[in-house]
Amino acid sequence: MWASPFSLSRAGILGMNRRNVAYIGRYNDRSLYPLVDNKLRTKLICQKYQLTVPKLLGMVQQQHEIEHVLDLVQSFHGFAIKPAKGSGGKGILVITGRSGDDFIKASGDVITLEDIKRHLSNILAGLYSLGGKPDVAIMEELIEFDDRFEGYSHQGVPDIRIIIFQGYPVMAMLRCATHESDGKANLHQGAVGVGLDIATGRCLNAVQFSTPISHHPDTGKQLKDIEIPHWQEMLVLASRCFEMTGLGYIGTDLVLDKQKGPLLLELNARPGLSIQVANGCGLLPRLRHIEKLKKRHDSAEERVSHAMDVFGMAAGTEPESLAG
Amino acid sequence: MINRASFYVIVLLLIVGGLSLAWLRHSQMELPFTPGEERPVWLVEARVDFNARDRAVLASLDLPDNPPGFRLFTEQAASPGYGFSVIEHDGNRRGEWSIRRALGPQTLYYKAQFIADPDIEDAPEAEAPEPALVDWDEPQATAAAQLLSQASTRSSSPQSLARELMKLINQPEPGQNAALLLANHSPAELLNKLVNQAGIPARVSLGLYLEDARRRQSLTPMVEIYADQRWLVFDPKSGQQGLPENLLLWHRGGESLLDVTGGSGSSVSFAIIKQTVPALQLARAQAEESGFSPFSLYRLPIEEQSMFKMLLLLPLGAFVVVLMRIVVGIKTSGTFMPVLIAVAFLQTSLVPGMVSFIAVVAFGLLLRGYLSRLNLLLVARIATLVILVVFIIAIMSLVGYQLGFNTGMTITFFPMIIMAWTIERMSILWEEDGPREVLIQGSGSLLVAVLAYLAMQSKLMSHLTFNFPELHLVLLAFILLIGQYTGYKLSELKRFRAMVEND
Numbered sequence: 150m151w152a153s154p155f156s157l158s159r160a161g162i163l164g165m166n167r168r169n170v171a172y173i174g175r176y177n178d179r180s181l182y183p184l185v186d187n188k189l190r191t192k193l194i195c196q197k198y199q200l201t202v203p204k205l206l207g208m209v210q211q212q213h214e215i216e217h218v219l220d221l222v223q224s225f226h227g228f229a230i231k232p233a234k235g236s237g238g239k240g241i242l243v244i245t246g247r248s249g250d251d252f253i254k255a256s257g258d259v260i261t262l263e264d265i266k267r268h269l270s271n272i273l274a275g276l277y278s279l280g281g282k283p284d285v286a287i288m289e290e291l292i293e294f295d296d297r298f299e300g301y302s303h304q305g306v307p308d309i310r311i312i313i314f315q316g317y318p319v320m321a322m323l324r325c326a327t328h329e330s331d332g333k334a335n336l337h338q339g340a341v342g343v344g345l346d347i348a349t350g351r352c353l354n355a356v357q358f359s360t361p362i363s364h365h366p367d368t369g370k371q372l373k374d375i376e377i378p379h380w381q382e383m384l385v386l387a388s389r390c391f392e393m394t395g396l397g398y399i400g401t402d403l404v405l406d407k408q409k410g411p412l413l414l415e416l417n418a419r420p421g422l423s424i425q426v427a428n429g430c431g432l433l434p435r436l437r438h439i440e441k442l443k444k445r446h447d448s449a450e451e452r453v454s455h456a457m458d459v460f461g462m463a464a465g466t467e468p469e470s471l472a473g
Numbered sequence: 474m475i476n477r478a479s480f481y482v483i484v485l486l487l488i489v490g491g492l493s494l495a496w497l498r499h500s501q502m503e504l505p506f507t508p509g510e511e512r513p514v515w516l517v518e519a520r521v522d523f524n525a526r527d528r529a530v531l532a533s534l535d536l537p538d539n540p541p542g543f544r545l546f547t548e549q550a551a552s553p554g555y556g557f558s559v560i561e562h563d564g565n566r567r568g569e570w571s572i573r574r575a576l577g578p579q580t581l582y583y584k585a586q587f588i589a590d591p592d593i594e595d596a597p598e599a600e601a602p603e604p605a606l607v608d609w610d611e612p613q614a615t616a617a618a619q620l621l622s623q624a625s626t627r628s629s630s631p632q633s634l635a636r637e638l639m640k641l642i643n644q645p646e647p648g649q650n651a652a653l654l655l656a657n658h659s660p661a662e663l664l665n666k667l668v669n670q671a672g673i674p675a676r677v678s679l680g681l682y683l684e685d686a687r688r689r690q691s692l693t694p695m696v697e698i699y700a701d702q703r704w705l706v707f708d709p710k711s712g713q714q715g716l717p718e719n720l721l722l723w724h725r726g727g728e729s730l731l732d733v734t735g736g737s738g739s740s741v742s743f744a745i746i747k748q749t750v751p752a753l754q755l756a757r758a759q760a761e762e763s764g765f766s767p768f769s770l771y772r773l774p775i776e777e778q779s780m781f782k783m784l785l786l787l788p789l790g791a792f793v794v795v796l797m798r799i800v801v802g803i804k805t806s807g808t809f810m811p812v813l814i815a816v817a818f819l820q821t822s823l824v825p826g827m828v829s830f831i832a833v834v835a836f837g838l839l840l841r842g843y844l845s846r847l848n849l850l851l852v853a854r855i856a857t858l859v860i861l862v863v864f865i866i867a868i869m870s871l872v873g874y875q876l877g878f879n880t881g882m883t884i885t886f887f888p889m890i891i892m893a894w895t896i897e898r899m900s901i902l903w904e905e906d907g908p909r910e911v912l913i914q915g916s917g918s919l920l921v922a923v924l925a926y927l928a929m930q931s932k933l934m935s936h937l938t939f940n941f942p943e944l945h946l947v948l949l950a951f952i953l954l955i956g957q958y959t960g961y962k963l964s965e966l967k968r969f970r971a972m973v974e975n976d
Contacts, residue, residue, distance in 0.1 A: 150967070150970075151963075151966040151967055151970065152966045152967070152969060152970040152972075152973050153966070154960060154961045154966060156973040157961055157965070157966065157969055157972075157973060158961075159973075160969075160972055160973050162961075162965075162969050162972060162973075164959070164960065164961040164962060164965050165802070165962055165965060166799060166958050166959050166960060166961070166962060167959035167960070170956075170957060170958075170959045171959055212850075270850050270851070271851050274850060274851030274852055275851070276851050276901065331907070335906075338906060338907065338910075356971075359968065359970075359971045360971065361971070425969070425972065426968075426969065426971065426972060429972060430972075431972070
């Protein structure tokens with residue numbers, strides 16, 4: 150029924166309290182939070198640092214701008230509306246196509262222009278933002294996800310979460326939406342988490358609701374075959390967020406666009422712990438390895454190759470340096 | 474990040490400071506640690522009777538001042554038509570009744586409550602008293618001298634001299650000398666005179682044996698002998714040294730016990746009752762005089778006191794939330810919402826409160842489901858919900874009243890806006906994360922609220938938080954410590970169970 154705390158500790162599993170006190174509290178300066186808590190600001194600074202992000206189509210800051218912005222967006226085939234200060238994927242509306250005057254959601258449901266307007270005004274009123282503070286809605290270009298992910302995700306785009314600690318990628322997973330998760334990529338709602346090998350981007354392990362599975366529950370596609378293309382490029386992109394934000398412990402969410410390659414979707418200063426379940430291994434030994442490094446690498450490329458050397462699990466055994 | 478060592482020092486200081494302050498107040502003010510504690514109190518009523526001779530009367534009764542082993546709690550005098558005041562002179566208190574003219578039998582009362590406290594002792598006298606001068610008539614002088622020399626050969630100290638003298642006096646068949654002296658003196662007077670003659674200061678005091686429900690008691694003479702800078706009490710009848718536990722020394726040395734001018738045939742008698750008084754009441758009465766009184770909340774007006782009573786419970790609720798969220802890992806909707814719900818439960822009592830809360834939220838969710846189709850702006854929607862919540866509560870109150878429950882009224886104590894926000898958030902949660910999450914967070918909030926309620930409604934807790942507010946420092950220290958807890962939550966032992974089972 151319950152695991153003993155000692156066995157969890159032996160497995161190197163990072164708990165919520167330790168994450169908050171020893172990692173987020175110690176390595177993430179609170180003054181830097183607004184940068185990642187506000188998707189608009191993240192996007193702008195990413196452009197400054199030349200990190201690739203989905204293109205910003207427009208934004209709505211005031212109620213009266215809604216009409217005018219929609220006019221702008223209607224010319225696009227598909228787009229996504231997001232609250233700038235939303236968290237956990239709340240309030241994200243993805244439009245994938247048109248049906249006459251109406252819009253088609255990623256789920257296939259058809260909604261009217263009125264529905265979109267209401268959604269926008271809910272965002273402005275702060276319904277999805279932390280503490281209910283007034284917010285801004287941003288609209289961005291739709292991601293055309295890579296064909297190689299076909300069948301791995303129900304409705305939504307599968308996204309890749311990479312934990313970056315001190316600029317080193319320490320753990321990664323692919324999150325695939327399911328029918329049960331209602332097209333959302335949140336593991337606690339039933340999305341499939343696929344642990345990825347840092348060295349290769351290959352599937353290590355897959356879980357749904359903390360239970361190991363081998364096939365996607367909706368499409369029946371075998372998850373073991375997953376291998377993320379442009380893997381190193383992705384890790385470098387994620388790794389560069391360290392310099393950009395100055396945050397020591399972040400979760401980076403990326404997607405792979407068919408044309409543009411890896412894109413940075415958003416950053417999270419308080420990334421969740423389910424990634425450990427998806428990988429079937431604890432974060433602590435890797436975090437401690439980085440903490441004990443005598444000399445940190447300066448460039449993102451060097452950090453990525455170090456992480457690929459040390460955290461790779463392709464050989465099936467834990468590297469020496471992590472044994473203790 | 475602050476230095477860890479200094480952090481633990483602060484935590485330790487908070488704990489030690491809080492506990493020692495509480496202990497100090499407990500011992501100094503006799504504030505009880507548990508509610509409902511009672512203390513025995515002796516109510517002694519002195520009754521002075523005399524015949525007035527149709528002129529101005531002044532009756533003066535010696536009052537006990539700091540009798541060893543007792544503490545004076547309250548005192549009052551009741552005597553119609555008489556003026557009364559307590560006169561203090563040379564550390565000796567006397568109650569004085571006065572009236573311009575009185576005739577016939579008069580009765581005056583003085584009542585005082587005493588708390589037994591064995592810790593109270595006489596303060597050492599500032600300067601040694603002089604032995605009283607003694608004169609005897611012949612042949613008493615010879616008898617006294619012989620008795621004294623007989624006793625002093627067998628003794629080495631004032632105490633042993635007194636004991637030997639008492640043996641000689643109290644023999645079943647006293648010797649010739651003792652018998653001669655006892656013919657004119659009471660044993661107490663005789664002992665007093667003999668000891669003084671030996672050059673040792675002594676005095677006759679009058680004590681009252683405290684026994685429950687006694688009336689018409691008189692004072693018992695005791696002899697006090699000055700030795701080792703203290704007055705030592707001897708019972709001349711039994712020959713015992715030391716103050717009996719239930720003896721209240723009413724009149725000690727000094728002037729007479731009772732003086733009445735303008736009256737005759739005066740006498741004083743005592744009635745005694747043992748009462749019990751809540752220890753808290755005793756402590757509060759004493760708080761007025763104690764040096765701790767500036768720290769005491771009892772000084773506030775009653776209305777504010779009752780507000781503070783509630784306010785001081787909040788940290789307890791917050792502590793429960795901290796425990797549940799950090800150590801156990803229960804999900805709640807809104808961090809401290811459970812505390813507010815618990816406070817509302819305090820006013821409604823648990824079951825009606827829970828029923829009302831669940832009913833209002835459930836109704837609200839239903840109505841909110843309809844509202845979401847109306848395409849309203851968020852603020853307007855929440856304002857609508859506030860009004861709906863008011864209506865729901867009003868209807869529930871009416872229905873409850875018709876059915877004979879008057880608990881309906883009390884749910885108005887629930888903070889309206891919070892209820893409205895709860896409904897709104899729950900409804901969003903329903904739409905975004907499904908009913909499962911609503912159930913998890915809703916029942917989590919309710920569970921924590923009930924636990925916080927149980928902690929806050931306990932008599933002991935409300936007693937401690939209000940009477941020992943300094944204990945909040947200890948609570949604060951624990952919250953700080955838990956804030957540093959990096960171990961696993963209880964819920965995580967379940968969440969990550971699958972990961973270690975495979976090993």
